Amino acid sequence: MNTSADAPLGNIEILAPLCSVFRRFLKERNLRYTQERADVLDAVMATDGLFEAEGLLAEVRARSAHTVSKATVYRTLRLLQEAGIITPTLIDPKQTHYQLVYGRTPADTLVCMETGQHVALRSAEIEALRNKLAEEHGWTVTGHRFVIYGISPDASTNTRPDPSA
């Protein structure tokens, strides 16, 4: 429940240097590139679209034999954020979701209210609109988040999923 369906992401040319970006970031701060941090970054790269801490922990554990603690996952998520590799996405008030952003405009998302499925979007128009609106108010833009809630074709095909929402 933490990956999207047909997200056009997962660009390998972009993913490869992520590891170096992270290492460089760590070195700059006199922090160490550890096995655990590498494992977490790998798991992040394996997700395409969105993920949250708990799911990432599961992913880390599934991919590598090492045990990585929840605390380390959270600590690494913070570093990845500071390194500009991921960004929080605020889809769900109960949990923080993140997405890979390094090397691309933060993807906007389409979230299904019934299945929880999400699809990452990209649209230059969003950015243009954002810039226009901020400018009208005299603000300097640093970023944005655009989430569209809806019913996915998959969900509307099925009879009647869980109505608790």
Next chain:
Amino acid sequence: MNTSADAPLGNIEILAPLCSVFRRFLKERNLRYTQERADVLDAVMATDGLFEAEGLLAEVRARSAHTVSKATVYRTLRLLQEAGIITPTLIDPKQTHYQLVYGRTPADTLVCMETGQHVALRSAEIEALRNKLAEEHGWTVTGHRFVIYGISPDASTNTRPDPSA
């Protein structure tokens, strides 16, 4: 820290019937219209733009002499949500923010990364873009959330606020 600057909201013609809307909603569900619920709704109407639970509690206590508990504020927030009067806004991963939505398109927001200040926006273009994007993916839209992060003119005027972020 829970109200906006120049939000063009706070429309009295819309606010007046809110109370009846809420009463009708409660009656339909065989729930009671209590003093505490009225106080919370009043406080919600007094905010223009965004608010969160803790701030709302303070507002309730400031406006009415009655004591309303935190639990009741949270319980009432849920009812107001179910009544379609407010909606969660997801600006901050640590706390749920809400906004009044009854009778209007949910306002989109401009959030200042330095001062925390926020301004509610309205733009038909956002909605149009939203509909277009969802349609392209074959989804049925039920709503959206658009948050622009930036630096407000107020903040950029000041020398150098808190750089922790």
Next chain:
DNA sequence: GTCGGTGCAAATGCTTTGCATTGAT
């Protein structure tokens, strides 16, 4: 008079932190 509502305090669940041990450089 009857349920539903309220306040309080305890419970939850995500996220963060203190501390002793382990490990990258």
Next chain:
DNA sequence: ATCAATGCAAAGCATTTGCACCGAC
């Protein structure tokens, strides 16, 4: 060797819930 990172378990917070008493209908 040194200094930071890890894991664990405990602490922190926003939010929710159980329960006994109170109040709207």
